Amino acid sequence: MSVRTRFAPSPTGYLHVGGARTALFSYLFARKHGGQFILRIEDTDLERSTAESVNAILEGMAWLGLEYDEGPFFQTHHFDRYQAVIDELLDKGLAYRCNCSKERLDRLRDRQMAAKVKPRYDGHCRGQKIDADEPHVVRFSNPIDGYVVVDDMIRGRVAFNNNELDDLIIRRTDGSPTYNLTVVVDDADMCITDVIRGDDHLGNAARQINILKAWGKEPPRYAHVPMILGNDGTRLSKRHGAVSVIAYRDQGYLPEALLNYLVRLGWSHGDAEIFSLDEMIQLFDINTVNKSPAAFNYDKLDWLNQHYIQHADPLRIARLLSPHLGQLEIDPTTGPDLVDVVTAQAARAKTLKELASISAFCYRDFDYYDADAAKQHLRPVAREPLIRLRTAFELMALDDWQPESLHHVITRIADELGLKMGKVAQPLRVAIVGRAASPGIDITLQLVGKDATLRRIDNALNWIATQHDNVNE
Incomplete structure (x- = not known):
């Protein structure tokens, strides 16, 4: 079967650099192996998902040049399909209805915490006949015994004891499907062969493999990418600086510089630092991605960006520089040819924004x-x-x-x-x-x-x- 990867962001905010790296790795893997790269928007969180976030994701992908072969697909368009699969699992005895009250679940959790036992649902409603017309959730009947193994392309073989996994909810009381169910259905229906995503989903992989096997589907291969850290060793966030892909564009970074930087966060090829997109496709190997988290280094990104500004076609840099001059209320037509300015100044700036600032003297006192x-x-x-x-x-x-x-x-x-x-x-x-x-x-x-x-x-x-x-x- 041809390789098929997917990038599946939730439209609850901007496209952040961690997501962009995941998208890049998925894109490179597909292109290297002659496969397809699919974009799927996981918008089942109706309260938090917004059209603005969808547009921000699409804008970020377009700016980076990560062209997808199929999509974007929206999970909200597939609710009937999810319900059909849930009903199929119920009919086969692979899932069950649960009407446990919040109070009972809270008491169960309190007892387990007091006993220093990992909190999990105790299967109280397994085997019971719950009236479909009364309020209830649907839970997956997770195997009780044995282990589920994730053969991860980055982390290697990781085993999870089934008795520590929950009978997770796959349909809420309001009838909406949950994340682990929708992901399983979409990955199966879209014939996804390789799932590359953040390592915070490693535990979900075990649950999803169990659902897929119970449903009679072959699980994809998984690669869970370590998180990106800030300079203080904590997870990269706004307090460390810009994390939105579009924010980097607006600050004057070139897409090829950001891609080059992101591919080097956890992956390397000898001592090489500079990679074109074609070289990334040729050389990238998901199996050699580092298992440890990578730290975001803004100085290194600045160095790469300066390199690309200096070596790019001055005509292209002039076109990209123009709006940054506009933000300084400078009309580039009122002074020297912008290409001449870029030719003279390109080696002196780390970003287009800085290039505009140091070139303002050419156009005004x-x-x-x-x-x-x-x-x-x-x-x-x-x-x-x-x-x-x-x-x-x-x-x-x-x-x-x-x-x-x-x-x-x-x-x-x-x-x-x-x-x-x-x-x-x-x-x-x-x-x-x-x-x-x-x-x-x-x-x-x-x-x-x-x-x-x-x-x-x-x-x-x-x-x-x-x-x-x-x-x-």
Whole structure:
């Protein structure tokens, strides 16, 4: 049978990075083995499931480029099918109705806790005939003896004693099916061969295998992926930073960088760090995923993202950068070509958001100077170089406003004043950019343009005069 995997999120929130890693592993496994990758939305929690969450999941999958072959399927569309399977299990004596009150169940739990026994239903209603018209739940008749074994592709062979497993509820009093029943039915009906999911579902695998075998279905193979931890060793959550896939997009990360980072959370291939999606498909092996939890390292993600920004097509980065400039109320058409800005700045930013911030000077004047840069470079001694540069720049024709000509002017002024290049270029840089870091000064001047260069030199000279006068007072 062809390999078929599935990603089955619950639409009760955003697509978080843990879910995205699970989806990635399922996608890679299917693609590597020539199989199909299915998206299933497990929306049976009617109170918490929302259309906004469904859209967030679909948006996150689309942004990551994890294309599914079938779906999205919605469990709420299959309620009739679930009810038919539950009725079949009842008819075969594989499930039973239970009308135990909440009070009885609470007393049972209290006694078990007091006796330091693992709380579980005691099978009180097994074999009893409960009127179908009175309020009741339906429970699966879990085997009483023996063991159920999960041959996990990551964790290896894990055995569960059946006498520690509950007769779990598969239909609630209101008639709605429960998670473990719907998952079993969907995995069987969709011919899922391999289930890759978080290790918090390892116990559910034992219960689901028992239901599948009782129903006469072959269980899929399972791989339970360890959780992702924050830098403090606890489960990754909002307090550690962004966990939503879309939040990473909005912060200026590239999808290929996030995918590359996620695949390395618990899996490796030698010492390699950089993987294209095609390389991931070729090299990924679910059997070599680490059994231990992986810690999320934001510095490593930043490093990868900077690598991808630097090596991507500048035209694509310009297209992705544009909305980040828009958030700064900058219209990219009012300044230099955005591709030229990306070419000059790509190696200097970890995210698109940072790239937009450090490139804002190309499109508009700034409100203040970096304090350390101004203190060091915008001193009275910088007046003469800046005045000489302004005079030379003003005489330049617009057609000559090119890096080579600009560089020649700056070196000439430095030579005439008997100064090192840095003593001329750095005050000019701070005057033009507002800080001591930018691309090469000639490239910077070209991007800013002649009019803005002259205006900002005037502003810097006025600032120096004001600061100097204040000192003298």
